[in-house]
Amino acid sequence: MSSTSHTLPPEHQASLIDGKAFAATVRQQIREDVLAFHDQHGVTPGLAVILVGNDPASEVYVKNKAIQTHHAGMRSFMHMLPETTSETELLTLIGRLNNDPEIHGILVQLPLPNGLDARRITNAILPEKDVDGLGEVNAGRLAVNLPGIVPCTPLGCLMLLRDQLGDMKGQHAVVIGASNLVGKPMALLLLAEGCTVTIAHIHTRDTAALAREADILVVATGCRELVRGDWIKPGATVIDVGITRTQTASGKSRLVGDVAFDEAVKIAGRITPVPGGVGPMTIACLLKNTLTAAQMQIEGKTE
Amino acid sequence: MSSTSHTLPPEHQASLIDGKAFAATVRQQIREDVLAFHDQHGVTPGLAVILVGNDPASEVYVKNKAIQTHHAGMRSFMHMLPETTSETELLTLIGRLNNDPEIHGILVQLPLPNGLDARRITNAILPEKDVDGLGEVNAGRLAVNLPGIVPCTPLGCLMLLRDQLGDMKGQHAVVIGASNLVGKPMALLLLAEGCTVTIAHIHTRDTAALAREADILVVATGCRELVRGDWIKPGATVIDVGITRTQTASGKSRLVGDVAFDEAVKIAGRITPVPGGVGPMTIACLLKNTLTAAQMQIEGKTE
Numbered sequence: 001m002s003s004t005s006h007t008l009p010p011e012h013q014a015s016l017i018d019g020k021a022f023a024a025t026v027r028q029q030i031r032e033d034v035l036a037f038h039d040q041h042g043v044t045p046g047l048a049v050i051l052v053g054n055d056p057a058s059e060v061y062v063k064n065k066a067i068q069t070h071h072a073g074m075r076s077f078m079h080m081l082p083e084t085t086s087e088t089e090l091l092t093l094i095g096r097l098n099n100d101p102e103i104h105g106i107l108v109q110l111p112l113p114n115g116l117d118a119r120r121i122t123n124a125i126l127p128e129k130d131v132d133g134l135g136e137v138n139a140g141r142l143a144v145n146l147p148g149i150v151p152c153t154p155l156g157c158l159m160l161l162r163d164q165l166g167d168m169k170g171q172h173a174v175v176i177g178a179s180n181l182v183g184k185p186m187a188l189l190l191l192a193e194g195c196t197v198t199i200a201h202i203h204t205r206d207t208a209a210l211a212r213e214a215d216i217l218v219v220a221t222g223c224r225e226l227v228r229g230d231w232i233k234p235g236a237t238v239i240d241v242g243i244t245r246t247q248t249a250s251g252k253s254r255l256v257g258d259v260a261f262d263e264a265v266k267i268a269g270r271i272t273p274v275p276g277g278v279g280p281m282t283i284a285c286l287l288k289n290t291l292t293a294a295q296m297q298i299e300g301k302t303e
Numbered sequence: 304m305s306s307t308s309h310t311l312p313p314e315h316q317a318s319l320i321d322g323k324a325f326a327a328t329v330r331q332q333i334r335e336d337v338l339a340f341h342d343q344h345g346v347t348p349g350l351a352v353i354l355v356g357n358d359p360a361s362e363v364y365v366k367n368k369a370i371q372t373h374h375a376g377m378r379s380f381m382h383m384l385p386e387t388t389s390e391t392e393l394l395t396l397i398g399r400l401n402n403d404p405e406i407h408g409i410l411v412q413l414p415l416p417n418g419l420d421a422r423r424i425t426n427a428i429l430p431e432k433d434v435d436g437l438g439e440v441n442a443g444r445l446a447v448n449l450p451g452i453v454p455c456t457p458l459g460c461l462m463l464l465r466d467q468l469g470d471m472k473g474q475h476a477v478v479i480g481a482s483n484l485v486g487k488p489m490a491l492l493l494l495a496e497g498c499t500v501t502i503a504h505i506h507t508r509d510t511a512a513l514a515r516e517a518d519i520l521v522v523a524t525g526c527r528e529l530v531r532g533d534w535i536k537p538g539a540t541v542i543d544v545g546i547t548r549t550q551t552a553s554g555k556s557r558l559v560g561d562v563a564f565d566e567a568v569k570i571a572g573r574i575t576p577v578p579g580g581v582g583p584m585t586i587a588c589l590l591k592n593t594l595t596a597a598q599m600q601i602e603g604k605t606e
Contacts, residue, residue: 119449140443143491144483146422170506178494180447188446191481191502196513198501199494203473210499 156281229263459584472497532566
């Protein structure tokens with residue numbers, strides 16, 4: 001059924017999927033495409049990022065998004081609003097950005113403070129400016145295989161997989177985690193690639209046995225080191241979306257994924273490290289989506 | 304992993320899932336709900352069905368839909384247009400029906416004649432009147448688990464499964480076929496029920512082996528008698544969406560499904576016959592969706 005070997009030499013080590021290096025290549029390409037787009041249309045893509053409240057982690061994410069947008073040659077607009085912002089005020093701002101021809105992408109940083117309905121707010125963004133791809137129109141376009149804007153993290157995973165594997169037709173992909181943000185769009189993307197797709201989640205009875213069938217295993221659960229070495233089919237490609245900060249015995253802080261890396265690296269064929277795997281791809285894909293959004297708006301192009 | 308037995312007595316026969324009887328019950332309930340809705344709001348739900356061209360099978364389907372709508376106590380409007388109808392003419396009609404307060408559901412019978420873009424036309428129907436659930440907004444609502452209108456055939460399969468099995472949490476469902484009309488929405492519905500879901504399709508390498516893992520097997524491929532008895536896990540629930548007209552040796556015409564029924568009935572725990580299984584549920588679900596659409600429009604209710 002699989003092209004991979006079931007016996008591995010004892011010294012086997014999976015090759016590492018270097019998301020950091022690949023994301024740098026993607027960002028460089030976007031920078032060139034942004035310049036070409038400007039030459040052709042006299043327009044610079046613009047991204048508006050909205051942050052409500054004072055969550056420190058969100059502040060870091062938003063700042064990084066703004067800086068990388070700027071580095072990619074695009075215009076970056078930050079809207080930092082107090083925790084007391086009402087839904088009406090936020091919807092008014094989104095309405096204004098929807099109508100602003102200098103803004104091609106709008107992103108509302110999640111999570112939102114209590115009292116703000118994330119679903120209603122996400123859906124208020126025009127589908128062609130919804131660079132997070134989280135609105136229902138873009139979710140629908142993905143589900144029925146139409147051009148649209150795909151959520152950044154699963155898009156990043158897909159780009160890594162295409163780069164590593166090329167044609168994935170007929171491969172069995174198992175996605176662990178069924179969130180709207182990662183698991184479900186990831187499953188639909190892999191289906192569109194021609195993979196046989198299994199989605200496992202909190203109610204799944206024997207996730208380990210299912211995982212062992214995977215030629216491609218994507219893990220996005222938020223449970224650190226859930227996937228052990230013996231959950232992995234020898235030679236499989238493993239994409240670890242999880243990222244949790246933890247403390248070592250000596251009290252040092254360290255980032256770990258949803259896969260027990262030290263075990264998995266002895267069994268998998270290819271694996272993303274944490275950090276430096278999927279993470280850097282997410283912002284690169286936000287930049288890509290912003291450019292795609294600008295192209296859709298200016299050229300009527302759908303990618 | 305499964306609650307079903309792996310050894311069956313030689314005389315084992317699956318119990319038949321009587322879609323015809325269940326659909327009659329559903330239609331009766333809808334009839335009562337339509338009356339109650341009228342009593343409460345003074346409004347009778349109305350369904351507009353549009354047929355373009357002269358495909359004889361489509362004419363039969365459209366006529367049956369109109370009659371059953373009428374029998375359910377709703378208003379039924381048929382628009383039969385010549386094959387020469389332009390996309391602009393069709394879009395103008397849809398625009399008028401979108402704005403007509405007497406019309407709560409709009410259905411364009413597929414397939415459309417060449418030259419008419421089914422996707423553009425389906426998306427022109429207001430999401431709250433899109434009773435086939437095929438527009439991108441309803442597809443997106445299903446994908447992210449929001450209330451919306453679900454395509455009739457997978458909704459019918461889900462209702463049969465809920466009636467037969469109750470809680471499906473943790474069951475492994477395998478869907479064979481990945482169409483926008485049946486396979487993909489079916490997979491998303493089963494995921495929302497808490498099933499572990501595998502989607503197999505034309506590129507899948509060993510569909511038989513995957514099918515044998517299924518506690519719930521839904522087959523929607525259009526390949527007659529593709530699924531053999533030995534593809535089925537003993538005791539599994541089998542839903543056969545396929546329906547193909549074929550000729551017996553004596554020249555008589557006969558309907559067959561995607562499952563080799565005579566073999567499957569000896570292995571499965573429960574199985575839908577063809578005809579009389581899924582088929583009758585599809586129109587019943589169209590009526591249900593029309594009532595749901597009217598409720599959403601009049602009561603602001605989302606189901």
